[in-house]
Amino acid sequence: xxxxxxxxxxxxxxxxxxxxxxxxxxxxxxxxxxxMSSNELIYVVLGVSLIIWAVLLFFLFRVDKKVSKLEEQIxxxxxx
Amino acid sequence: MKVWKYVVAAWMTLVIIGxxxxxxxxxxxxxxxxxxxxxxxxxWMTMFLLFVISFWYSIKYLNDQDMEFDIKASSAASxxxxxxxxxxxxxxxWARFTWGSWWTFAEPKMNLAALAxxxxxxxxxxxxxxxxxxxxxxxxxxxxxxxxxxxxxxxxVVPRQLTSLHPGADGNPAFSEITADELRFILYPxxxxxxxxxxxxxxxxxxxKKVQFELENS
Numbered sequence: 001x002x003x004x005x006x007x008x009x010x011x012x013x014x015x016x017x018x019x020x021x022x023x024x025x026x027x028x029x030x031x032x033x034x035x036m037s038s039n040e041l042i043y044v045v046l047g048v049s050l051i052i053w054a055v056l057l058f059f060l061f062r063v064d065k066k067v068s069k070l071e072e073q074i075x076x077x078x079x080x
Numbered sequence: 081m082k083v084w085k086y087v088v089a090a091w092m093t094l095v096i097i098g099x100x101x102x103x104x105x106x107x108x109x110x111x112x113x114x115x116x117x118x119x120x121x122x123x124w125m126t127m128f129l130l131f132v133i134s135f136w137y138s139i140k141y142l143n144d145q146d147m148e149f150d151i152k153a154s155s156a157a158s159x160x161x162x163x164x165x166x167x168x169x170x171x172x173x174w175a176r177f178t179w180g181s182w183w184t185f186a187e188p189k190m191n192l193a194a195l196a197x198x199x200x201x202x203x204x205x206x207x208x209x210x211x212x213x214x215x216x217x218x219x220x221x222x223x224x225x226x227x228x229x230x231x232x233x234x235x236x237v238v239p240r241q242l243t244s245l246h247p248g249a250d251g252n253p254a255f256s257e258i259t260a261d262e263l264r265f266i267l268y269p270x271x272x273x274x275x276x277x278x279x280x281x282x283x284x285x286x287x288x289k290k291v292q293f294e295l296e297n298s
Contacts (some may be wrong), residue, residue, distance in 0.1 A: 036177055042112040044177045048119050048170040050095070055166045056281070063285055070292055
């Protein structure tokens with residue numbers, strides 16, 4: 001049942017099929033793409049780990065800055 | 081600091097080491113990126129849990145107008161969005177090297193996940209529109225209850241009915257006999273570790289907001 005309905009609905013897959021048809025690395029791909037595609041794609045795993053680390057770090061820095069602001073507020077209210 | 085935080089720190093260190101070093105079978109196309117399952121999928125699990133915490137405190141706020149509940153609800157939603165962003169970015173990088181594109185509109189889970197995050201971004205936009213604390217808390221609690229009900233539909237019910245490059249599409253279970261069993265040994269500890277880490281970050285943020293609130297009203 002699903003196959004029939006999907007064939008009707010899923011026009012996007014056809015439209016974009018050539019865009020995700022596979023991980024083939026073209027010769028003229030950029031140095032970054034070639035590097036990431038080497039060594040059985042292990043650098044992609046590194047990249048994913050670094051993304052998570054970067055987002056969490058960004059979050060941490062933001063909270064840290066907010067806490068510093070609070071500390072300054074307390075300090076100035078004590079002086080006043 | 082409480083003991084459980086040291087346990088989480090050690091646990092996550094082991095999960096990351098294990099995730100990189102465990103022997104995995106050869107899987108065509110995925111190759112070593114099969115390891116991404118240990119990092120990409122727990123992002124979403126952590127996001128779900130934080131949104132559930134946020135939902136819970138929104139209900140509590142509507143029952144009993146205590147500002148502490150509003151603080152907890154907004155902190156959990158904010159950390160949840162951070163994990164959602166991690167999930168989207170890691171998914172995009174993974175997609176580039178296995179599906180061949182940073183982003184594809186043919187992939188329902190990818191697009192609906194982005195939509196789910198937009199719904200939560202709207203939650204913060206809504207919050208920023210009010211100066212009055214009580215009004216902001218009440219309206220955002222109501223909106224948050226609406227927001228969380230969309231999550232299971234956007235990320236589970238609808239994508240499962242459509243063709244998708246994600247495992248678990250077309251009504252199949254995500255972990256079936258074609259998926260390597262060994263991945264579970266790291267994946268499940270990674271769920272626990274990242275969820276605990278997310279809870280930890282949420283706790284820090286809500287403690288900060290509580291101190292700020294008490295300072296403003298002292």
